[in-house]
Amino acid sequence: MTRYFKALPLTAVALLAALAGRAQEQATSTATTGAIRAIPVSDQMFRKTIWRAIDLREKQNRPMFSDGHEISRVIIDAVKRGELQAYKNDSVTSTFSSKEMLGNMSYAIEAPISPDADGGDWGNAPGAPKAPKQAAAANDGWGAPVASAPAATRRVPKKDASGRIMKDRRGKTIYTTVPTVAAAPPPPPPATTAEYRPKDIYQMELTEEMIFDKKRSRMYHQIKTVSLKLPSTLTSNTSGLEKNIATFKYSDLVKVFRNNPQMAIWFNSQNDAQHKNLADAFELWLFNSYITKVSNPAGDDLASQYGSEREGLLAAQQTAADLVEYEYSLWSF
Numbered sequence: 001m002t003r004y005f006k007a008l009p010l011t012a013v014a015l016l017a018a019l020a021g022r023a024q025e026q027a028t029s030t031a032t033t034g035a036i037r038a039i040p041v042s043d044q045m046f047r048k049t050i051w052r053a054i055d056l057r058e059k060q061n062r063p064m065f066s067d068g069h070e071i072s073r074v075i076i077d078a079v080k081r082g083e084l085q086a087y088k089n090d091s092v093t094s095t096f097s098s099k100e101m102l103g104n105m106s107y108a109i110e111a112p113i114s115p116d117a118d119g120g121d122w123g124n125a126p127g128a129p130k131a132p133k134q135a136a137a138a139n140d141g142w143g144a145p146v147a148s149a150p151a152a153t154r155r156v157p158k159k160d161a162s163g164r165i166m167k168d169r170r171g172k173t174i175y176t177t178v179p180t181v182a183a184a185p186p187p188p189p190p191a192t193t194a195e196y197r198p199k200d201i202y203q204m205e206l207t208e209e210m211i212f213d214k215k216r217s218r219m220y221h222q223i224k225t226v227s228l229k230l231p232s233t234l235t236s237n238t239s240g241l242e243k244n245i246a247t248f249k250y251s252d253l254v255k256v257f258r259n260n261p262q263m264a265i266w267f268n269s270q271n272d273a274q275h276k277n278l279a280d281a282f283e284l285w286l287f288n289s290y291i292t293k294v295s296n297p298a299g300d301d302l303a304s305q306y307g308s309e310r311e312g313l314l315a316a317q318q319t320a321a322d323l324v325e326y327e328y329s330l331w332s333f
Contacts, residue, residue, distance in 0.1 A: 034092055034249030035222040039213050046212040046330075048323070049224075051090075051293035051301070054204040060288040064281060065202065066267035071278060072228060073198035074264045075248065076105070078256045086246035090207050090225045101246045105201065105228075106193045107236045152180040196230070203229035203242065206289060210323065212330065219327045223250040223282060254279045291316040 056065040056072075064071045078084035079098050086096035096104075157165045158176040166174045205227040211220045230243040237243070257264040257279040266281035268274045281287065290313070293301040302319065303312030 034224045034251050035209065036251045036254055037220065037222060039211055039220060039222070043213050043215045044211050045214040046210075046219075046326075048210045049295040050208050050210055050291055050323075052206045052208065052289035053292045054206060054287060054289045056202040056204065058288055060286075063267040063269065064278065064287060065199075066265070069263060069265050069267065070198040070201075071204075071264075072201040074256070074260065074278070075228060075253070076198065076201075077263075078260070079246070083259070084248060084252055084256050086248060087225075088247065089244065090205075090227060090247050092225060092247065092249055096246050102195060104243065104245045105196050105230065107196065107238075109192045109194055153177050154180050196234070196236075200234060201228055201230065201245065203231045205229055205244075205292075212327070219330075221285070226250055226253055250282070254282075291319050294319060 054061060056062070056070075075084065079086055079101055082098070086098070086101045088094040088096055155175045155177055158174045160166050168174055206223060207225045207227075209222040209224060211222055212218070213220060225247050227247040228245040230237060230245055232240055232242045257277055261277055264278040266276040266278055266286060268276065276284075276286070291302065292312070296305075301312065302315045303309050306312050306315045
């Protein structure tokens with residue numbers, strides 16, 4: 001009997017340790033990913049990380065991009081208010097300040113062009129004078145440059161130390177020769193920057209974890225991060241490459257959407273009384289996207305794996321079908 005009571009404290013310690021370990025496992029599985037649903041690692045029978053591209057100009061995505069309520073506007077305004085933390089990439093380990101993020105979504109307005117040596121126009125302004133053409137440096141046929149012509153001069157009245165015009169004995173004004181100094185052109189105005197409009201930022205990237213919870217026998221699509229992308233097709237994007245503006249944890253975005261219900265709306269074109277919150281739209285998957293990357297050892301996207309953007313798009317459709325088929329096969333015996 002005494003031996004039985006001695007074993008009770010040991011059993012209690014073991015149970016507490018197991019519960020603490022399980023709580024820690026559950027916390028670490030969601031604390032750094034940005035997901036809003038906690039699925040312990042021990043319950044995950046299958047997991048795959050997937051990257052999806054979202055074009056907000058598509059018909060199915062327009063409710064998230066309605067005039068004045070663009071999701072890009074909601075996110076940018078939240079960052080400016082200090083309500084939302086921006087990150088450099090989808091690893092969500094390095095943060096961006098609001099100033100750095102706004103710098104990523106700005107473009108330079110070039111200053112007017114100064115006159116060039118070929119007589120180009122002055123800042124392309126209509127009616128502006130043309131710059132005089134400069135002749136090429138002459139040589140004597142043997143490669144030696146010919147002596148340049150003397151500099152232009154002009155005659156001006158000579159003045160004494162007190163500033164009075166000097167005259168000779170006959171009363172005539174004394175003149176002196178001085179070189180002509182050309183007036184320096186005014187400096188061009190400094191270049192300025194301007195922010196892209198929310199309508200210009202119509203590309204987004206979403207990362208999710210496709211997890212099969214063996215305890216609940218259900219496949220979950222855990223959204224981890226959402227990124228704003230600068231489209232490569234914008235004329236002001238001189239690089240011609242898609243650029244990551246900033247990345248945000250999905251759990252942080254849900255809080256912003258819930259706290260700003262008047263702005264963060266999914267527009268219901270059939271009934272103005274039934275607009276949804278953007279958080280509900282993501283939870284119900286009321287948007288269209290296509291797969292650009294699935295976790296792999298090399299970290300390559302589908303376009304790189306299959307050699308071209310066209311082949312990558314076809315592979316995205318096949319990958320989506322394969323993932324659905326895998327989920328169905330889990331129920332086969």
